[in-house]
Amino acid sequence: MASTDLDDLNKKFSLDNHYLKFKAGEGGIPLVEIENEFATAVISLQGAHIMSWIPGGEEDVIWLSANATFAMGKSVRGGIPICWPWFGAHESKTRFPAHGFARTVLWTVKQTQALENGETQILFQLDTSELDEKIQAMWPQATLAVYKITMGKILTLELVTSNMSSKALMLGQAFHTYFNVSDIEQTRVTGLEGKDYLDKTTGFERKTQAGPITVMQEVDRVYLQTADDVVIDDVKRKIKIEKEGSLSTVVWNPWQEVADKMGDLGKEGYRHMLCVESANAVEDIITIAPGESHTLRATYTIN
Numbered sequence: 001m002a003s004t005d006l007d008d009l010n011k012k013f014s015l016d017n018h019y020l021k022f023k024a025g026e027g028g029i030p031l032v033e034i035e036n037e038f039a040t041a042v043i044s045l046q047g048a049h050i051m052s053w054i055p056g057g058e059e060d061v062i063w064l065s066a067n068a069t070f071a072m073g074k075s076v077r078g079g080i081p082i083c084w085p086w087f088g089a090h091e092s093k094t095r096f097p098a099h100g101f102a103r104t105v106l107w108t109v110k111q112t113q114a115l116e117n118g119e120t121q122i123l124f125q126l127d128t129s130e131l132d133e134k135i136q137a138m139w140p141q142a143t144l145a146v147y148k149i150t151m152g153k154i155l156t157l158e159l160v161t162s163n164m165s166s167k168a169l170m171l172g173q174a175f176h177t178y179f180n181v182s183d184i185e186q187t188r189v190t191g192l193e194g195k196d197y198l199d200k201t202t203g204f205e206r207k208t209q210a211g212p213i214t215v216m217q218e219v220d221r222v223y224l225q226t227a228d229d230v231v232i233d234d235v236k237r238k239i240k241i242e243k244e245g246s247l248s249t250v251v252w253n254p255w256q257e258v259a260d261k262m263g264d265l266g267k268e269g270y271r272h273m274l275c276v277e278s279a280n281a282v283e284d285i286i287t288i289a290p291g292e293s294h295t296l297r298a299t300y301t302i303n
């Protein structure tokens, strides 16, 4: 079961030579602050949701809305939400929450470690058989997620999903990362040229990407069969996204009108965020046999 006892968490998991402290965050939700010689990070225990990652000398790589609300059971606008065990709308039950339930439940901290190379590692776990009845009613299939975050000059995310049940598991998932960009109109995403995508803004029409991605209006796309690395080319810096175990790449910016309706994105928020998500979605969802696992891995590098 996920502990929210801060004294207990600090006693068990604080590290001698790296700063790592559990605190009460907004809305009373526990978070952990981490600092090492390379970077700082803030991670909420609800959703194992990374809120900030600042490598030395950089602005935050992760965008978090100034209008985000923090409450138990509510998703947060910004950061790195984990969409799991389905992506987007549930395939048959429209009343089920979008993007699954992993982002709105507390995850259990299993381990922290100061690595020899100076990076800090933290391990979270979510065991669906320990979740409340409401969630188990939506997802009766015993499933285990283990999420390892390695934080330094590079950020590495690794999510291992294990099927603990006796029938095949269909998994949709994403690191729904909100990247902080200085000016959306001058931002380019490269690496997906010539790839097919489903355009959610035109009823999931299938289209082909011509040239780098630019964002001058609402963009909501699932690029299919894309194991490729992508680069977000911001005027100030380049963010390289490398991934494994991910066949879809989602690119999303709601633009002004949709953002205004959402309410928690802030007035000018859409100008400074871009979601580029390492995912397995729609046609690329993963089948995991009983007793087997799947690993989704992404690394973010700045230059």
Ligand code: TA6
Binding pocket: 075, 088, 098, 099, 176, 200, 220, 250, 252, 275, 277
């Ligand atoms: O990943 C893109 C997307 O699925 C969009 O369609 C958009 O609605 C976004 O995620 C945000 O979803 P949320 O449930 O966090 O409001």
